Amino acid sequence: MPNTLPASVDDTLDLLRRGNYVADRSLATALYLALKLRRPLFLEGEAGVGKTEIAKVLSATLGRRLLRLQCYEGLDVAAAVYEWNYARQMMEIRLAEASGDRDRDALAADLFSERFLIKRPLLQALEPDLAGPPVLLIDELDRTDEPFEAYLLEILSDFQVSIPEFGTVTAPEPPIVILTSNRTREIHDALKRRCFYHWVDYPNAERERAILAVKAPNADARLAAQVVGVVQSLRGMDLYKAPGVAETLDWAQALVELNQLELEPSVINDTLGTLLKYQDDIARIQGSEAARILAQVKTELAASTAR
Amino acid sequence: MQGGLAINLMHFARALRAAGLPVGPGKLLQAVEAVEAVGIGNRADFYWALHAVFVNRRDQREVFDQAFHVFWRNPDILKRMMGMMLPTIRTESPDTQDPLSRRVADALRGTAPEAEGPEKSEIEVDASFTVSAQERLQEKDFEKMSAAEMAEAKRMLARIALPVAEVTTRRHRPDPRGPRVDPRATLRRMLRSGGDLADLARRSRRTRPPPLVVLCDISGSMTRYSRMLLHFMHALSNDRDRVHSFVFGTRLTNITRHLRHKDVDVALDAVSAAVADWSGGTRIGTALHAFNRTWARRVLGQGAVVLLITDGLDRDAGEGLAAEAERLHKSCRRLVWLNPLLRWEGFAPKSSGIRALLPHVDDFRPVHNLNSLAGLADALNRDGPRRAESLRKWLKEAA
Numbered sequence: 001m002p003n004t005l006p007a008s009v010d011d012t013l014d015l016l017r018r019g020n021y022v023a024d025r026s027l028a029t030a031l032y033l034a035l036k037l038r039r040p041l042f043l044e045g046e047a048g049v050g051k052t053e054i055a056k057v058l059s060a061t062l063g064r065r066l067l068r069l070q071c072y073e074g075l076d077v078a079a080a081v082y083e084w085n086y087a088r089q090m091m092e093i094r095l096a097e098a099s100g101d102r103d104r105d106a107l108a109a110d111l112f113s114e115r116f117l118i119k120r121p122l123l124q125a126l127e128p129d130l131a132g133p134p135v136l137l138i139d140e141l142d143r144t145d146e147p148f149e150a151y152l153l154e155i156l157s158d159f160q161v162s163i164p165e166f167g168t169v170t171a172p173e174p175p176i177v178i179l180t181s182n183r184t185r186e187i188h189d190a191l192k193r194r195c196f197y198h199w200v201d202y203p204n205a206e207r208e209r210a211i212l213a214v215k216a217p218n219a220d221a222r223l224a225a226q227v228v229g230v231v232q233s234l235r236g237m238d239l240y241k242a243p244g245v246a247e248t249l250d251w252a253q254a255l256v257e258l259n260q261l262e263l264e265p266s267v268i269n270d271t272l273g274t275l276l277k278y279q280d281d282i283a284r285i286q287g288s289e290a291a292r293i294l295a296q297v298k299t300e301l302a303a304s305t306a307r
Numbered sequence: 308m309q310g311g312l313a314i315n316l317m318h319f320a321r322a323l324r325a326a327g328l329p330v331g332p333g334k335l336l337q338a339v340e341a342v343e344a345v346g347i348g349n350r351a352d353f354y355w356a357l358h359a360v361f362v363n364r365r366d367q368r369e370v371f372d373q374a375f376h377v378f379w380r381n382p383d384i385l386k387r388m389m390g391m392m393l394p395t396i397r398t399e400s401p402d403t404q405d406p407l408s409r410r411v412a413d414a415l416r417g418t419a420p421e422a423e424g425p426e427k428s429e430i431e432v433d434a435s436f437t438v439s440a441q442e443r444l445q446e447k448d449f450e451k452m453s454a455a456e457m458a459e460a461k462r463m464l465a466r467i468a469l470p471v472a473e474v475t476t477r478r479h480r481p482d483p484r485g486p487r488v489d490p491r492a493t494l495r496r497m498l499r500s501g502g503d504l505a506d507l508a509r510r511s512r513r514t515r516p517p518p519l520v521v522l523c524d525i526s527g528s529m530t531r532y533s534r535m536l537l538h539f540m541h542a543l544s545n546d547r548d549r550v551h552s553f554v555f556g557t558r559l560t561n562i563t564r565h566l567r568h569k570d571v572d573v574a575l576d577a578v579s580a581a582v583a584d585w586s587g588g589t590r591i592g593t594a595l596h597a598f599n600r601t602w603a604r605r606v607l608g609q610g611a612v613v614l615l616i617t618d619g620l621d622r623d624a625g626e627g628l629a630a631e632a633e634r635l636h637k638s639c640r641r642l643v644w645l646n647p648l649l650r651w652e653g654f655a656p657k658s659s660g661i662r663a664l665l666p667h668v669d670d671f672r673p674v675h676n677l678n679s680l681a682g683l684a685d686a687l688n689r690d691g692p693r694r695a696e697s698l699r700k701w702l703k704e705a706a
Contacts, residue, residue, distance in 0.1 A: 009345065009349070009352050025351055025352075025355065026351075026355045026358070029345065029351075029352050029355035029356055029358075029359065030355060030358075030359040032344075032345070033341050033344060033345065033356055033359050033360075034359075036344045037337075037340055037341065037344055039337075042363070044365065072477075073476070073477055073609065074476055074477020074478050076478065078491075084491065084494070086490040086491070086493075086494055089494055090494070090497075093497065093498075107498075108498055111494075111498065142608075143608075145476065145478075145609075146548075147478070182604075183604070183605050184604055184605060184608040185605060185606065185608050185609070186364075186605065189329060189363065192363040192364075193329075193331075193333070193334075193363065195363075196359040196360065197359060197362055197363040197364075198359060199362075199365050199368065238600070240599070240600065240634075280630075280634075
């Protein structure tokens, strides 16, 4: 059965691998715990290391619905949880008026019933689903402001939402919740306390090559090794924004499109924009520095194959 | 679960708490659950399970890692903890390594079960010695301000609230003359009259002060001001939310959490313990680089205002400073430079550090006494042009 929850850490690793996600054991352990103990998983890490991807892969491999809540400053209950359908409510009032129906209590009770409720991702996530509880992705939580973060506390600990006019909606089974943050501000400890936490690091060279093999299969093996080598040494440098896994994949794709079988300094210079996103960083790496890194990577690769 | 493991987990949790991680009873229960779920067959799984429970900030990883490896090294945990009480073992665990190991080692020692006899008291004496020696060294600068001065400063600083021109947020508040119609409130009102009268409820944007980031120089040349400035930063931190405080000399230290303590003396003690480079040289470029690299994206979001407090006297003669200052200026809403040297009549912006910084700030103000701090409040409250008028004169002189 594809959509049962994994029963061990190894199962979790397999599950992620089936979704073309190459994870290390620490991430799989955190994820397994979150699934097993039904608590949200809080993922922090630099942009482009594959935090959002985990939720997508989970939804695909477990056959669950994916509900995504993209956070932004000023995100409020009306956009994240529920909203009343005012236009329909007004119409209902007019209809009641026209038909001479003056039973106000009945009208009021009817106006705030499920018929007029517009459900947003957080409320949808609490609803029962035939395929099992959905995957709820709360993406880039650091972009919201504190009031919304505080609002999430109730949902994440008790998996319920209180709607004043309607009552409390409680999930029959808690959804699988993944929260991500790029750390543009610190998330309050009270929220983190309710979650399992994992810092998603840049992968090491070996794992990054495995990711490339899965995600960019038409890149030549030698090219892939060189790409990973260059990216890894860039990450070791003092850059304003080190390239993430997403950038590595972009770069590899770009090189494949350019029919490159091997890296050359001039090609690096031309395609550096897929890898580095700050002008200062590009100016530093372009030219002689790129050639130096490439030469070093090539000697290292030659040494490792000779061995 | 077997009682033994649960008790060991409890000891481990207490060790972590003593080492400064926020570990409460809830966490311990989570840990027991997590270990039950993962099992104890695989050491790596066991490690990452506990990691997922106890660690919730990136900077806690190292403390956890060290504590884990010290604590679970020996399966016979109680015996090992007894062993830790013996001086021979203590010399083996290197005290001279980095301070984290020391912190973890101290924490583990603290959670050890009751040891008998004189052995224990001997260690306690030893521990208190190291602490007091540390305190003596780090408190040296703080003692310089006289009690009368301090009382005076405290009294006045407590009154300084720093209003920063507020920014509009994307949230709304009810406002009878607001520009937008609030459908939800309107409908509620209509229901009150059975839907007969449509009395529009209105709303407008809420405003709130932007985050404030204070970068304060605590190098040797700033010694005379640093205590007062720390009081100022403490008053700010407790007056409003979203204040981030950093101090720098040769390196940058984030003291935000320490300053949040309500009691100013406790807060400043915590700061003095956390900062390693009191009254040393200044490397403004390096400090700003560290800030830009590791903190800017985390604390400058949502339109922060930056107060940079330094005399601009740089040991590196302004090397690399201009680029970092430019980066900082571009990523914040307003960069205000507070310089205590500005109180001298004949101040001329001639040093290379000052000349590197000046083109990239929005305002340049003195900060030598309480009056100048009060003046700062006025300047920040004005929502005028980004560049202050007074800055032009300084730029001309520096050129």
